[in-house]
């Protein structure tokens with residue numbers, strides 16, 4: 285019985301290495317700038333609210349350029365709660381957003397606004413208001 | 415029958431060989447015995463068949479972690495059920511634990527009814543007392559006020575504390591509050607000062623057990639699996655002959671030994687998370703239903719006074 289369990293463990297280990305290899309290659313591609321989906325700069329093309337999707341522990345787009353007066357809506361598509369908090373902890377601060385919950389804020393004044401998830405502070409984003 | 419893992423020789427902070435071996439253990443049930451700075455591991459099956467001698471210590475306690483009551487996604491639609499199974503596992507131990515440590519993420523969304531379910535479920539634990547430290551999921555929206563009121567009464571500052579049991583000194587730390595943009599877990603100046611004072615009066619021969627939610631060692635900072643100011647906390651503990659650091663947060667078992675400090679992370683009772691870097695994000699990992707219980711579990715710790723020996727047994731909910 286013990287032998288069978290150990291074999292399962294080894295199989296998982298090999299599989300894990302293979303996945304890790306694939307992730308490393310992807311990391312290389314991202315680092316080279318050939319494919320940078322999460323740091324792409326989205327520019328507003330039409331008036332009205334703009335959505336930032338929270339997925340896989342990141343804000344997409346990570347950097348967003350909008351006109352003053354635009355409403356930004358964040359929606360959490362992850363299985364874990366996230367928050368949207370301006371770096372100064374004052375301008376905007378959402379409650380914990382469960383899956384599919386939204387938070388919105390209208391940016392009235394031009395400037396650069398950095399924010400993060402206070403639950404997972406490695407998650408950061410930026411809104412540039414023109 | 416047993417594997418031996420040497421002490422981490424290169425000081426890069428990661429014992430890669432240890433990492434790999436411990437990852438392979440997940441789901442098999444393992445006992446880790448630390449003697450003279452060398453970690454020895456045995457399959458739990460051998461331990462139960464008494465092939466590895468007497469491991470009974472002066473003090474035995476259990477760590478459970480990351481119950482995430484309120485989570486209901488496909489990775490585990492019944493987290494209350496698996497918590498109940500974990501409790502049954504603890505209650506079936508040959509030596510009832512003196513106490514149980516819950517290393518945080520009691521709940522998924524810090525809701526009162528989630529805390530209720532957790533507290534109600536843990537009433538059936540056969541143990542004298544349960545000690546808690548909060549996870550980041552327990553302090554959402556109110557900076558941990560509700561957690562503090564219900565699970566950390568009589569503690570210092572934001573909920574840190576220490577106590578003594580059978581000659582060992584236990585320290586519960588809080589590293590999930592006041593997190594800074596771009597950063598990791600955070601202990602903060604006030605807590606570090608308290609810690610320095612708390613251990614100053616102790617003899618270096620006093621065995622120390624530190625428990626906190628987010629790992630106090632750099633497991634995988636890219637996923638936030640580490641604590642920004644843990645080095646400073648650990649610097650106060652370097653003079654002690656035996657230090658054990660117990661964490662949760664990463665929903666899998668991992669170990670590292672650095673000098674006299676043994677680091678260990680526990681399984682979740684709710685859902686597994688991927689190995690570092692093996693997925694797009696550290697979110698809940700969906701595994702086939704028949705595999706889930708092999709990735710959830712509890713940690714049993716046996717302490718032998720005067721021998722600098724600590725036996726850590728991870729056992730899964732399987733079987």
Ligand SMILES: [Cu+2]
Nearest residue numbers: 366401403404
């Ligand atoms: Cu987050």
